[in-house]
Amino acid sequence: MKKKILILAGGISKERLISLDTGLQVAKELKKNGYKVKISEPDSNLSKNINQFKPNIIFNALHGQFGEDGYIQTILEGFKIPYTHSGVIASSLAMDKAISKKIFIKNKINTPKYIKYSYGENNFNLIKNIEKKLKFPVVLKPINEGSSVNVFICTKKNISRVLSSMKIYAEIMIEEFIGGREIQVAIMGNKKLGAIELKPKRKFYDYEAKYSVNAKTKHIIPVKLPKNKLNEVLNLSFKAHKIIGCKGVTRSDFKFYKNKFYLLEINTQPGMTKLSLVPEIAKYRGISFIKLIEWILKDATTKK
């Protein structure tokens, strides 16, 4: 008999709409293939939904805060029902870009230089510090968001204005800007699934470039890299996946500049619409959308 799958989607993060899209598309594909499916928000009805529907597996289609950062994973542990993707600790480590960068650096994975900025710090000192340690332009980003939400490239001229627009975060991260190419890699358990290159028409791979077809970001697969460089980036992603302790499928985002890879982050809940990057890489490797989903479900039933 086909299994009952509860899909967790929506949530309260800034990536709510992307998550709903992922949830709906995964649900559609599963239903088409004979599964019983229910979609639930991770809200106060979750417990009731789980108790009534009695799913065999929970497919976590959430992104961002409270869905990708260990919070919902902690709640799911309590239900004693297998859930997809990474567990509590790997999710929280990967979601915190400052902590995961420290782990990358310790393990000799190259990542852009950065400093942390807490609100209330003097902007004049900050600018001096940037000039000493990073040089302009720099990239300002929240420590725990996704989908390029509130990521800005800043010059010395506009940094104060951008900083004041980011006051909702107590702390942010300021990184050196790395030019060059944008390459992302998917890992599927012990398999180095593959890489894809993104060529945004916009200034960088921002929210628009990621989700609006009008932005016309070009997806290039297979990526044009010499074999040794392709292996290098696949191995770096695999290493990041393992040292963070991830499970299931992950996607690591890199910049490639002057023959050197810079790991920006590892995503434990990569987008899973039919048009998302991991499904695209899987398809290139001959793994259909349903086969990918079924692999993720099966993987959920093995120990975290």
Ligand SMILES: Nc1ncnc2c1ncn2[C@@H]1O[C@H](COP(=O)(O)OP(=O)(O)O)[C@@H](O)[C@H]1O
């Ligand atoms: N240090 C950087 N140098 C150049 N571009 C960057 C840098 N950091 C981020 N970006 C751009 O912003 C995008 C989103 O940044 P990322 O760190 O992956 O955060 P998110 O979790 O929002 O995806 C990247 O894909 C890249 O285009």
Ligand SMILES: [Mg+2]
């Ligand atoms: Mg990213």
